[in-house]
Amino acid sequence: MSRGLKNITLLQLQYFIEVASEGSITAAADLLYVSQPTMSAAMKDLETRVDRALLVRSARGVTLTDDGVEFLGYARQVVEQVELLEQHYLGRPPSRRLLGVSAQHYSFVVDAFVRMVKASDAAEYEFSLRETRTWDIIEDVRTLRSELGILYRNDFNRKVIDKLLRDSGLAFHPLFLxxxxxxxxxxxxxxxxxxxxxxxxxxxxxxxxxxxxxxxxxxxxxxxxxxxxxxxxxxxxxxxxxxxxxxxxxxxxxxxxxxxxxxxxxxxxxxxxxxxxEIGWIDHSGIPLTEQAQRYLDEVRAVVGGFGIALLDQP
The missing domain is CATH 3.40.190.10 (Periplasmic binding protein-like II)
Structure with a gap:
């Protein structure tokens, strides 16, 4: 790495995650008890360090660019791994858990979500479950409003769904038939x-x-x-x-x-x-799932398997 380049800091990643979650630099600053100018400067410096625009700023707040969506996926991974290290070696309590899921209207999705929340070892968490329209599920995952989506495809809709997923940088992972x-x-x-x-x-x-x-x-x-x-x-x-x-x-x-x-x-x-x-889950191609997302999928598999249905994917 060139000596002229600055490293990305963990604090900047934490700031960026909150800005993306809140859709507002001001709201993120309030949540983290820092001034709005400090938060704004941190985001501009982060974009300078990675040499690309991550946020689109407007009077209504901020949205992620395509580069910002991809960056957010990796930022979440880094922050989560650091938190796991601190829990294991410094004895710190589990951090605030985060996960968003968007899905078609299936009771097994809700059942697995209930199990995940009950099994959470975090004193604080912020989970979201959106039962919504097919198009909105794909859009939620594309923009990382949700990390996972759950929907169905069959011979009739497969070409349309698969093309839309490809165009959105998403992948379909079959769960069961x-x-x-x-x-x-x-x-x-x-x-x-x-x-x-x-x-x-x-x-x-x-x-x-x-x-x-x-x-x-x-x-x-x-x-x-x-x-x-x-x-x-x-x-x-x-x-x-x-x-x-x-x-x-x-x-x-x-x-x-x-x-x-x-x-x-x-x-x-x-x-x-x-x-x-064919029921499956969708996520961003090439961006690893967080551990919380993996935990949720494990609960989905457990619920579905409890009905005697063979799973098409195994963790």
């Missing part, structure tokens, strides 16, 4: 059936998750989205969709993994179709 099931209320007349067909569903309202401005078939959260339905209702959250299953005897198509603890009023019935649902 699921046979399609319908989710319905335990009081639904079909709840006693061992299996159902599409013809059995013709008279029932089909419930789907709204995809907003990107409401194309390729971004639908449910398979068989191109099939017409006489009665269709779009919703934005799982609580509403479950209430409509109970109140209107509606159905949605999903993985078949349902938590009796979290969703006791809903049951999953196998659907007789040839389709398969």
């Amino acid at each position: 699921a046979s399609p099931h319908i989710f319905i209320s335990r009081t639904n007349p079909l709840a006693s059936r061992r299996r159902v067909t599409l013809d059995d569903l013709a008279a029932l309202p089909r419930l789907t998750f709204d995809q907003g401005a990107n409401n194309s078939f390729s971004f639908a959260e449910e398979i068989l989205s191109t099939l017409s339905s006489k009665q269709e209702i779009r919703v934005s959250d799982r609580a509403t969709i479950f209430n409509l299953m109970i109140g209107l005897d509606g159905y949605t198509i999903s993985t078949g993994i349902i938590s009796d603890d979290l969703d006791p009023a809903i049951v999953a019935i196998p659907l007789e179709v040839e389709e398969r649902i």
